[in-house]
Amino acid sequence: MLICEAELGIGLVGLGRLTEFVAMTLWADAQARALTAGTGGTLRDIVDTAGARLYPGYFWTHVTVPPERLLERHQVWDRVAVGVDVKTFGPILESTYVLGTPSELAEGAPTTSLPAMRSAAMFFVDGTPGEPQPATPKKGTVNALPKLEKPPSALARFKDVRASGVIDAAQAHRLRLSAPVACPIVTGREIAAGQHALVFAQFVKLFDAAERALLSELEPPTPAELVDHLAVLDRQIFYLDNCGLSSVVMVHARGTIEHCDPKLTGTSDQVAAAVLKLEMTAYEATTLKLLSVAAATKLFVVPWNRPGLLHAAERLSRRYGVTA
């Protein structure tokens, strides 16, 4: 496993704590290093035999976070360590990642006890508008990585989700947004100037906007500050398509609130108030292209010394919560 360290400077987390978006970008950076280790180049130096620059485009990511080691325990100026293993199946990449403190990774803590991500990606030609063009890296521009003998299991699952448009058709969610949330894609905010596609992790922010809207529609509405205390435990995203500048992404969300053990996080200064399970879809407003489908499990984690938030969480749980 390749291990890289990073400092959570203000460029990554502002003055706050580690977020799912930032963790995913740290994992992607680690994958980039694994792909180019020993080549003397960076991800921008990976080309095909015609010299066209390639990039690895994710089509599936799955983040899992143990409740005792939430991402939010890492805050600005902390050092974190990120580990990655990449295997290839032709131009398809299957990667596993972990994130913890440098000492946790140095001590070889079991990866099941740390925040982790699994992903599937493949190489595409960079900068081509329209349909992504698959490509194979020219020998020597990419690290020689272990090879898989059969396709990553995510590939069949991806095709299934793309065909059905849902991750778990059997899940009957009680809560549903009254209308999709419109998220305009703005240069310098969701997308970099001159780019034609969203960075994969940006979808997390779009889904979070819909989740916030869903919770605000409840009666009584969920206080915004309580929504700020939602921590991700699990999120699976299937990236079916992408969109660019001036697009408006419509995001739909349905969900279920479940009761949980208040001591789920294993710490005495926090109360685990409820679990929120969500399934979300994102599509482009004009073309109605389905861009992404996601499922998430999140935990309301409230400091024990915030009684107002605890009361709001209790109201939410009593009014809408079900027993899993």
Next chain:
Amino acid sequence: MTASIEATVLSVLVEIARTHQPTRSTVATTDSLIDDLGFESLDLATAVAQLEIQLGIDPFATEATLGVVRTVGDFIAVYERAARTSS
């Protein structure tokens, strides 16, 4: 060798084509991968990986680009050329 390369490529391509068209039993060299067989990015990538396992070569890492492959015949020609180069 050439005949076995063609047979291997056809066998891999028909297997992938069946995921879109379950009743399909053969593919022709003139078939378009996209228009006739319904191939997409992941199918092309899967074909390249399967053929690397079965033939031990990946011509797209050394001399060709996936962008030039339009038909089943193009695919076979790329692998036959790579086999001649590597032998």
